[in-house]
Amino acid sequence: MQTDAFSCDPFVVGKSKPAGTDRHIPAEEALCPVVSHDWVNSEYKHLVVEASVKALAVKAGQFFNLLCPSPDAGDLWLRRPQSVYRVDQANGRVEFLYKCVGRGTRGLATLEKGDQLNMVGPLGVGFTLDPAWKNIVVLGRGVGLATLAPISQLAGEQAIGVTAILSARSAEFVMTSELFEEVGRAIQVLDSDGTSAVENVEKILEQLVADGKADAFFTCGSNRLVQLMKRLGKKHGIPGQVAMEQIMACGLGPCYVCVKTFEVNGVKELRRVCIDGPVFDLQEAVGW
């Protein structure tokens, strides 16, 4: 991207000062130096950047809108939303775990240590934890697990028990199991051995409900699993939250590009994933 073609020069984390230091402005655009950027399997990359003070205030489930470098001769002209995988407060770092799938993420994958990533954020409404909950269940599919990592970590810190059901094509794509094992129990379900079938996941969830291990549900990454969790949540009266994704433009609210359908008391409505979410009430979600 030819940044000199634009008049906006964001500050560089660790080098220059942010322009707007107003504490009432929660998000900002910043250039964040890349600390490390490694492949964790054949499709997923783990990106660690030095983050600004405002960026480090990111809450579980919130996201950043990233200006990715181009993977080809052209430029990228829209940002790409990316949820946070981990926040390392001690070292002032924000981490992303993403799947290389389109032009934006293929461009993102070209960043090397020492390069700068242009991030806007933190943005959106994140997950919430009710102090009354003793045990929660997180259910994620593929790279959607990354989005569920911060809320699981937060639950662990608040001494809430976490059972994580990690669904993936094969063991290679369950790269986050260690992180979930640190805060609770991790159950892998895979396509390769058939355990990821919805009926099997349903049995696991029913058992967790019966054992009193499911005061709340959290999910991301698969429409089939969202529908399953929504159905079981309704059946047992268990509250749930789902992190959604949608193609975005501004990431801030005004453009109304990133709408999804929700339904409350039989009435459908559109909500913006960027500012009404990306985390929504599971029972109000229509499709992931």
Next chain:
Amino acid sequence: MVDMSVKIGSVTLKNPIMPASGAFSTELAQVMDINRLGALVSKTVSREFRIGNPTPRVAELEYGMINSIGLPGKGIEYFLQHQIPDYKRFTPPFVANITAQTPEDFEAMARDVSLPEVDVIEMNISCPTRDPNGGNFALHEDHTYTVVSRVRRATDKPVWAKLSPNAGDIESIAKAAEKGGADALTIANTLLGLKINTDTFRPSIGNKFGGISGPGIKPILLRMVHQCSKAVKIPIIGCGGIVKVEDVVEYMLAGASAVMIGYLTFRNPSGMIAIIDGLEEWCNKRGFARVADLTGAMIDEKPAETYASAAAPIG
């Protein structure tokens, strides 16, 4: 000290930088001090609730983007009760952008929003993905004149007409809007286009066609601003592909009194603020005491005799 203020007819703006309708809401306070803007411009409001167009609503293009959002909104009642008070938490003049599918309803809408809280009415008569017979008045001189003159009679507020770059002869449309009583023209809305996904063979956005914005369309809009500035006497607001200070300078030199910014906010959310600061700096450096002096200042001489110009030194 540079005098950054500009006048659009009876309305004074503290600087010439405004957001374009549809690329602004008070939610931008997440990333900027929106009190610094020259004016606040609402997303287009219709009488009825509108769900908007199917997703995907946007796709990336080289040098910009294409969108078809479909003017979603909760309708005029919600706008009056909730959105206007929300905008009035901030200090810049407030521009209410309205639309309707018939001249009758446009007139009624103008009457409905003619409240003390509203400083300007901007008429969206140019949504590119609307049916030409359903509100895209700015494609035709007669339709433009009819709808603008009816709104003119219905309100004492300054009326800005937002024109369409998809009209064949935009100068005639500009004249029709002026004759109809518009106080200023916004030139212009997005340029109608199409993008096809070559993997799926389907249009890249849900509504098939969309409006193109971003730096790729700037020279076209700049030309239109200049042409219209010669054709009418009312002030012109330039809009299309501004991403840097020099783009604002170009629009003003071409004849614009102020500008509106859309795409840039999607790429650099606080870009409008950077441009306000940068424009003042630019004026300082170039010795302009008043930014308004840039308006129409393009040197517009007859082309030189060809042999003489080709023999002249470069520079």
